[in-house]
Amino acid sequence: MATFEVENLSLHYLTRFGQKIHAVTDVSFTMEKGEILGIAGESGCGKSTLVNGLMGLFIPPLHLTSGDVRVAGESLMNRDPKDIRENVLSQKVSMIPQGAFNALNPTRKVKDIAFDVIHAHDHGEHTKKEIYERLEDRFDLFGMDTQRVLNSYPIELTAGERQRSVIGISTLLNPQMVIADEPTSALDVTTQKIVIRMIFDLLEKGIFNTMIFITHELPLLRHVADRIAIMYAGEFVEVGTTDQIVFDPRHPYTQALMGSVLSTNPEQKNKKPFTIEGAPPSLTQAIPGCRFAERCPKVRPECKVNIQSMRMVGDRQVRCDYAE
Numbered sequence: 001m002a003t004f005e006v007e008n009l010s011l012h013y014l015t016r017f018g019q020k021i022h023a024v025t026d027v028s029f030t031m032e033k034g035e036i037l038g039i040a041g042e043s044g045c046g047k048s049t050l051v052n053g054l055m056g057l058f059i060p061p062l063h064l065t066s067g068d069v070r071v072a073g074e075s076l077m078n079r080d081p082k083d084i085r086e087n088v089l090s091q092k093v094s095m096i097p098q099g100a101f102n103a104l105n106p107t108r109k110v111k112d113i114a115f116d117v118i119h120a121h122d123h124g125e126h127t128k129k130e131i132y133e134r135l136e137d138r139f140d141l142f143g144m145d146t147q148r149v150l151n152s153y154p155i156e157l158t159a160g161e162r163q164r165s166v167i168g169i170s171t172l173l174n175p176q177m178v179i180a181d182e183p184t185s186a187l188d189v190t191t192q193k194i195v196i197r198m199i200f201d202l203l204e205k206g207i208f209n210t211m212i213f214i215t216h217e218l219p220l221l222r223h224v225a226d227r228i229a230i231m232y233a234g235e236f237v238e239v240g241t242t243d244q245i246v247f248d249p250r251h252p253y254t255q256a257l258m259g260s261v262l263s264t265n266p267e268q269k270n271k272k273p274f275t276i277e278g279a280p281p282s283l284t285q286a287i288p289g290c291r292f293a294e295r296c297p298k299v300r301p302e303c304k305v306n307i308q309s310m311r312m313v314g315d316r317q318v319r320c321d322y323a324e
């Protein structure tokens, strides 16, 4: 059985003015144990919204429209956020939310924030001392000055130390699966590398084994992911192996994304930088036809009328009738 199954998941925000924003539409995929799936797409395409939906965390204004998410066969939909926090988060699936390193409680030391995560699931089996020892052993794996980091308030740490602490805390209970939302954005390049190395070190040590890695930087995924899903205006438009997406993209949006990546390659710097003209469509109403049609260099008249569904092209999925 697949570890993680997502079936036709659609999510919307309901604003105070009664307006619906259809932020995620018809996302389906499955993941097997040990797999690393990258999800990439431009800002506002629905990546962070999807993460909350994948965890079953529906906190207004976010709502489930339809669909299902199952972890080892168990559905996460239509459950109380409290139930999700107590029985799913940190243990089965752990989330590293976007910007989390800036959201650590500033009034508490790292060791106390981490202590609470273990304590909440420990049912009084271990003493305080035993829990702190376990914390120290775990933090020793992260390549930082364990004592200093654990005894600091978040503000006393560098951004990289804070992010490594967040990842460390999120994985304390050895969740099978981690969903990391832009875990390296807002970090400088050197720190990004350190954080990526830490994540892969934890994977190698078996602290977790399955991961969704979300980023707006496609090049990062090339070295990280087994498969990549490309997201546009709330939909997955292409899902394939990393090689398929990077070297042989089929959806015109993936092709455009790869083109803009190549143009930043120094070897191609004499070429004109590639940008995708225009903006994604508004998500407040139903969109007739293909969502990328307005910006697509290969658009045909039918594209603006016919809704595009995900379909198999070889062994990958593409949401374009003309992907061949």
Ligand SMILES: Nc1ncnc2c1ncn2[C@@H]1O[C@H](COP(=O)(O)OP(=O)(O)OP(=O)(O)O)[C@@H](O)[C@H]1O
Binding pocket: 013, 015, 021, 023, 041, 042, 043, 044, 045, 046, 047, 048, 049, 050, 061, 098, 216, 283
């Ligand atoms: N609380 C909210 N209420 C209403 N609309 C929202 C809310 N949060 C996000 N949205 C909208 O949902 C859509 C998807 O946003 P989301 O944050 O998921 O995108 P993203 O891909 O994570 O972007 P980024 O790369 O900038 O993190 C956007 O149109 C956004 O404006």
Ligand SMILES: [Mg+2]
Binding pocket: 047, 048, 049, 098, 181
């Ligand atoms: Mg986001």
